[in-house]
Amino acid sequence: MSVSHSTWPVVLMPYNLPPWLCMKNPFLFLSLLIPGPSAPGNYIDVYMQPLVDELKELWDTGVNTYDASTKSYFTLRTSLLWTVSDFPAYANLSGWSTKDSFDGTKEREGPPRSLTGEQVLAELKGFEIKFGKLVKDNPSLPYNWKKRNGKTKDHLKGCRDLEEMGIRHELHPEPLSNGKVYLPPACFEMDKKEKEKFCNVLKEVKVPNGYAANISRYIQVKPTPKMLCLKSHDNHILMHQLLPVAIRNILPKHVRSVIMKLCRYYRQLCSKVLNPNDLFNMEKDIGKILCDLERIFSPSFFDVMIHLSVHLASEARLGGPVHYRWMYPIERYLGTLKSYVRNKSKPEGSIVEGYLAEEYLSFCPLYLASDVETIHNKTSQNHDDGGDDTVLPIFCMHGRPIGASNVVKLGYDTLAIAHSHVLFNCSEIDFLQTEHLNILSHQNPKKRKCDIQHLHSQEFEDDDITEPNLLLYKQIASNQVDEDMTSRDNRITSDIETLANGPSEVVKKYKGYIINGFRFHINDVEKNMITQNSGVIHQALTSSFSSARDNDPIVVDVTYYDVLKDIIELKYGDGKKVVLFHCDWISSGSRIKVDENGFTTLDF
Template structure:
């Protein structure tokens, strides 16, 4: 079919005639109840609409960019009614067929096999055949599998109990006798069907004190071998003999880890010819122009390929990233309960571990990571997988490139404590802190060491902390250096363990990830999260500029720290005759009028629909304050709105470095990164932070401000930040929280999701 009309004016006669031909073809071939998937720019083949509305959308908005091969509208099919009738049996269940394939990233796999599919592939294709079975004789809307999946989805979304779900099945079978053969009898039979999809959950009992898992050689133990705590809720059990321990105990476990195997879901990515070809995209189709659009363009990716040439030979081998965070399944901040999901992303989210609360595992998270690490070791060796694009079996391997998490979780996964004097994991043992005795906190300044060797700021004592700076930036900490520092240290895990050896610097443990054979050679093992760093930097800047109580970093104690350091005499507190202390206005302190101007700009700014939330709801001009900002609000403020609002307030030497700081985050978060620009950003952020040191008090420079110095380096090594920040992870966990009002049904909610 001629498609040149797509690029003509949507008001032209050629476009209208071509559109009518397209609609005739689509409604002849793939219409369902008089509707088709609308391929306009807004609907993106995601909504079923009738002919009139679809035509209106395609005239007003135009076709989805890049959608020139109309596979979803059966372009290759004949438009004759005869052929449609010949394929009627397939089209009756086309909706469920697509639903099953979409759920697992699988498209049409019909055709002869060059090789016999392996057992897992056979099982999956058998399931697709079952998807074509009628719900009852003559049913044109539902197949058996489609109805069961839809019903199970309603159960999870509606928080039905297992008993009420079984009662509903019984009622349906009683009311509609034709459903007797196709519908399962109970919830447990439905679970078996869902389990056949490979979405099984392995439950592993754990010590309530996070000491150990009851698996492998400890599978039948009933008492923790570290703290002697009972495996079950009844309490501690002493003096248990072998005869009793061999009896299967039906008591309730005190803590249960839910583990969702990773290998079956990775294998399913290759059971679709389309998705399987996408798994080679980074090698075959990725744009190679010197810029970084994807992690495959990064030095880290290329270094991994050089160090593991056998792995790199097959472009189908999978690279993974692991994310971890805690959330409350009760959807309320008043309940001190934290559940820790661990999920993989490449290219979909795969929940692998659900670590129970109520308290987070902390450094004991390595105990719960053991099943995942074992599976990652197996994936490094490889697992036989069927590739639908080549119709051959191959040995699929997978490797973990990095972790993605907020700063507290960074400490739990890396083993380096992110608190205290040496809180920065990239500066490592290099001293970059100063303890503020009046503010009772550590500040992290001395950013002059990141400047070029002969930069004039290095010898400027008066504008900074009264000292010259001759040190160079800290050396990058490699995996071999970590293992050399930790040696053969053996750490015991558990809340009640107090006899662990003292480790050098800020080390708390040797991370379990070093059990992976390739982990020590990874250039970047743990990512700093740009989302949370940007949010905290924005909160500090706005809180200090507006003098918000509890958020400002300019207060009496911070001024007394200046007295102790003997710098910035103009900001020292002044004792009045009455005995009260007066704090002179700082150059960054806004007057009441400036605050009103600043907040008025934020209150009245207009942005495109869907670009950001309603930030004006957080702004109060009287009193002068801003509160209730979400992470994405801070993102928009920092990169777009704050530079505009600052132009009419504050002296030039104050607003200029603040605007440069905003510009740094905006360029850092670009979808396409130029390595040369990142080298420039590394130099500029060092100069910007030094300029801020000349303006703000030392208490302003907490660890989050300091971490900004390392973000450009990590982007230069690992590629665009939107593959390595927490925005999609947080959104996914929010979805998990919405699913899990009843904690006991968490695993089935994640199954159906």
């Protein structure tokens, strides 16, 4: 369609749904469709009046509704929590203009006090609502402010303002002999080489599959470095993750540190889980961040959108996680509605027809058998096979390979290492570690307990598993099977015996694997891909022997950073299998550092 036609949908979103269903397409209700070709403006409340009446009815009297789970009726009531809209629509809906008003007065008072719910109701008591545009003779609606002095770019007039205000002398315009004016560069400006370096970082960046769009398509390095046609979610990812990385070696430290703090503020604000104590600290930090920004950028930079940052943390403290109120699901849904348009001369009719057809497809599958794939039970892109619950958890692999396999034969040493990792991670044979500790203690009676633990950890985890050790593990497991044959479940004893017999030397190797909804690729596959899914991070509790006192080691929390090199499927008896990830990992040492900007850098 074109910009000359404006259609305004009004969508209701129920919030009493699980997080994985809330604000998803099947649960968005198109309640109004305000036709074009022009925007309704302040007349939008006239279109909204029937919907408001229905919402009032649902709040006051409710609707008799059948509950299929309890097979009984109940009174369904609804309450309007908030509205989600862009700022022009916010001004039309509330009657309060979102434009700035500057009269040159210096503000020296503190921040305004937040109003309580009772105070808001008291101020709105007796408030007269007139549908349609504001009338000039109504003194109770003094909201038609006008934007007087809101500049949005750094230009000659902005520098003249700095000169008139007597601040930032290094940015004052300098007249030249030829009649032109020289504008000194600001500390945050980048020259052409710096811009090329900045754009190259964004051009070569790789993000995990499904995390963001291919931002490199919108980055131009030659002949002029610039960014083109970024979507709103692209800017979201750029602000949260990519911008701090791209500027960390370009801008001066006092400039990039403040920008990184602002990016960190938004990244923490948009987390799926929010800590109320952190939000109180964020309310204090954002004020300091904006003050630091005022020392770097010109006053024209600070419009109403920058000022809104002050209120976001307090709004999150009142309303909860922000992903229930932001515009991204709405924008995706607008794209869905646009896709319904088949006749561009009748866009509203096409949208209504497509929406009704989509509703039919949503409700009718509820009456089909569960084994029929529908919109409600279709598998996601990164689904796994669910595993086999009839065997030991070590053999119950909740995942599926990607692509064809490569059958290879492993050497005995490599096979022993792989099998030892399987034994070490099998919770059903924890007795294996206990027995091994007892054997080591008997063989080394003069060693301290921490030395025995260290030796035990090395033999189970390190890459020096020898043939006698592997046979020892097998013997221990077999003895336990013989002792507990009468007391243990036949299924468990059979699986433990299979585990004790060891894997086949013929294994399968894969280049990709999907597990727990995440997609992984080995590092060699990603060289020609635009996404990166070989990174693995794992947090674990481990024993520290370097700082151990007396005989007991100290348990510490260690974060492992891995790069996936290989995916190996071990075959055991009776068709059982275990999939292992072979990684290059870093947990500590000189190859992991935290730089001055707070970035964790790894040298693999």
